[in-house]
Amino acid sequence: MKELILGGARSGKSALALQRAITSGKAVTFVATATADDNEMAARIARHQAERPAHWALIEEPIALADVLLQHDAPQHCLLVDCLTLWISNLMNDRALFDEQKKLLLEVLPQISGHLILVSNEVGLGITPLGEVSRRFVDDAGRLHQELATLCDEVTFIAAGLPLTLKHSPVATKVPTEKYSEP
Numbered sequence: 449m450k451e452l453i454l455g456g457a458r459s460g461k462s463a464l465a466l467q468r469a470i471t472s473g474k475a476v477t478f479v480a481t482a483t484a485d486d487n488e489m490a491a492r493i494a495r496h497q498a499e500r501p502a503h504w505a506l507i508e509e510p511i512a513l514a515d516v517l518l519q520h521d522a523p524q525h526c527l528l529v530d531c532l533t534l535w536i537s538n539l540m541n542d543r544a545l546f547d548e549q550k551k552l553l554l555e556v557l558p559q560i561s562g563h564l565i566l567v568s569n570e571v572g573l574g575i576t577p578l579g580e581v582s583r584r585f586v587d588d589a590g591r592l593h594q595e596l597a598t599l600c601d602e603v604t605f606i607a608a609g610l611p612l613t614l615k616h617s618p619v620a621t622k623v624p625t626e627k628y629s630e631p
Contacts, residue, residue, distance in 0.1 A: 449563050449617075450600040454570040454593060460609035465528055465567045466499065472563045474526040477505040479516055481535040496530070510538040511545070514552035517560060525562040532568035532596075536589055540581065550592060557599045568593060570605065 451468065455461035469476045478500055484490035497506075509516045513535055520527060529535075539546035557564070572590045577583050597603045601617035 449602065450557060450560060451563075451565045451602045451604065452593070452596050452600040453565065453567050453604045453606060453611075455606035456570060456573070459606045460611075461567050461569075461606045462496065462499075462530055463609070464604065464606055464611055465530060465565050468565055469504075469526050469528045469563075470501070472526045474524050474563055475505075476501070476526045476528060477507060477520050479513070479520075479527055479529040480506065480508045481510050481513065481529065481531060481538065482508075483510050483534075483538065510535065511549060513549065514556040517553075517556050517564070521560050521562050521564075523561045526565065527560075527562060528565045528567070530567040532566055532592065533571065533589060536585065536592065540585060540588075546588065550588075554595055554599065557596070566596060566600070568596075 451465075453461045453465050453468075469478075480493070480496075482489060482493055482496075484493055500506075505520075507516055507520065513529065517527060517529075536546070539549055568589065570589075570593070572586050577586055597615060600615065602613070603615035605612045605614050
């Protein structure tokens, strides 16, 4: 099963992804794409680490996401990628690298045999950004989300901690009914 969870900053998307990984009943590997380029980001990373179960495996990969997914995929395994927005940010300064890595990710997704949960910020709901780089980022994220949504079994949008199912496949598992919260 492949899931895409979209939402704004502090919407509850990471908490929902954690809950879905926990309820998958599978061994979980958390794939982190963030890099600690400043103190504030280092603090965010530390907070997210503290929120995850200690027994989960962790892979920190800011660029080669498709390679990591292929290497760690297994039918009885859950891979949780948080988040694609930061992954795109890591690739923004090299257009050729972004195009290559995006192509690889889209090619790898149909091959994944385990449970895959992808988390990303939906950044295209506001006004059109003024700067070229910001507009390109919003466009790249939006296009990627559309392509991923076609490949995923389940797509969920979350706002104010409330999930809205946008796409549900009969193969997909049910949305957990337990209460989840974002610390």
